[in-house]
Amino acid sequence: MPKAVLIPQSFTETGRKVFRDADIQMIEVPAVNNDALLHYADQIQGAIVMLDPISNETYPHTPNLKILARVGVGYNNIDPQGAAQHGIWVTITPKANYNSVAEAILGGILLASRDMYQRNQLLINGNWSKGHAPAGHDIAGQSLGIIGYGRIGHALATKAAALGMNILVNNGSHHKEPEIGTAVSLDDLLANSDYVSLSAPVTTETTEMMNRNTFSKMKPTASLINFGRGQLVNHNDLIDALKNNTIHSAVLDAFQQEPLPVNDELLSLPNVFLTPHIGGGTTDAINRGCQDAASEVVRVLSGNQPLWPVNQL
Template sequence: MNRTTADGRASAQQKEEPTRTMAARILITTDYLHPGDAVDQLLRGHGLEPVHSPARGPRPLAGRRSLFDGMSGAILASEPVTADMLAHATSLKVIARSGVGYDSIDVQAAAGQGIRVCNAPGTNHHSVAELTLGLIIMAARRLLEVTTAVRNGQWPREAGHELRGSTLGIIGYGPGGRATAKLGAALGMNVLVSTAHRDPENAAVLFTDLDTVIRNADYLSLHTRAGQGTDWLIDAPRLHAMKPTAVLINTARGSLVDEEALAKALSDGTIAGAALDVLESEPLPGDSPLCGLENVLITSHLAGQTIEARARAGLAAAHAVIDVLENREPAHPVDR
């Protein structure tokens, strides 16, 4: 009860303050997003409260189940989001991936609870294409072997291959596949593409069927989505269909490749080499059949991890969260 002055009026300093509405909380697990950055400021500018919990490996069961407690939205890295986790997410309204792939999220379970799921396409395809080209060049010129030998005091004079005139096979023609095709064509490579979304206006690319691409590629690069019948797209029979001099490049999804069959194909000379930025299980398990093979180059899922791509992807995910919470249709929903 307010105290009163001598004339019976309440003191201004002692009046009760109006009740403040708590800001909606937004979970952020993407490890390159930090308090005070552009994403943090954008969310706060819309009256939201970012909560950072960076994904740095598997969380314990209790941590997974409580991850979304009290959260209205989430900006996620590629960590798994299961139906069990979503069953405990009673306040969650939207999940936005700070990247393109969303196969780590149980979209069907989310939709069943009315949780929108969005991704950020078109934010990292140039980065993906540039790393793909870098991996191709490393394989063609045997740069890993050479630099390792020089570091160990040797001076090898390895003969590599020119890319001009070789065949670049691309499976999938989304933004990453398109950007990779352009780089390959610019270097004078013959570009074959297997896709359900052909671009007849692009004279620099020959669109053909999957088996033809696999059979003729000197460098076979994967840019298609996982799921929908594409798991283990590259299995033992398709590895045997490749040229023995061919190199497989995967910057798309680890689940596209049968790693046990790939390890055998690399060991017995069925194909010449592989360069993988994504794996079925990440980080690379110590007992993986790929460990110890000299003709495979493995990077740590960093195809889209440039400073420029990270900035675009983080902001795109933040805008998706804001749109849903402010009752607008997000730009890139994957649930509809």
């Protein structure tokens, strides 16, 4: 059987070149999802996965599938252990976009620090005087709480500290001593941070960790920055916290439901800035991710171990 891999239309030329060089056929589909995997099950040994959920019920019908290579670091759309039970590797691309996400978070902090979104709206609405009035804070001397100290958290700490911010870190039950900043309890982080940034994985421990209780522990002047996963935040509790001024503002790139519904109440709040899950979506990061994901497929289909698996066979 010739080697073949399922790829989404958005897969970049950097990744396609890896497959061409390895003489692996590419089957392009609009999105790599359960239906596409089932439709091409008799032809493919690998697939490139973006954000579409992949069901464990698909695997018994894809007996030739050896690897699902995720472009990105989050894999809550796949059950790695369920895949492993059917002899399928699940891999990620941890070096592709961590810097891009850290830069996006830093941009969110800068935006929130000066109420840039609100000032933009005042200007657009013709209220120059109110928009021009002094407001906001320098970020130098402010405290940034980072929840989740992986590659993104580490890169963010380095960048924010270089701008004079105080860094507080909490890595949940998996304690890490940060190279920059101070490891603290979650309660201490929430109570002392001017900005709380989420970069933790979605687990039983972290699902909806930001909720009515944790928002009440934050400073009323603090901002929530979420360029991680929407499942880390209780959506309705966040809306209440923003409406009731329990916290000052939020900058959000990830949501419990994506795409964000057009009638979602977040869209009408004046103290929240929203982007459509683009934190790691620079051209540079996507090119790196596609190249690294393709390389993982080539390794596995050549009979070798992947470099970045999130399960074990």
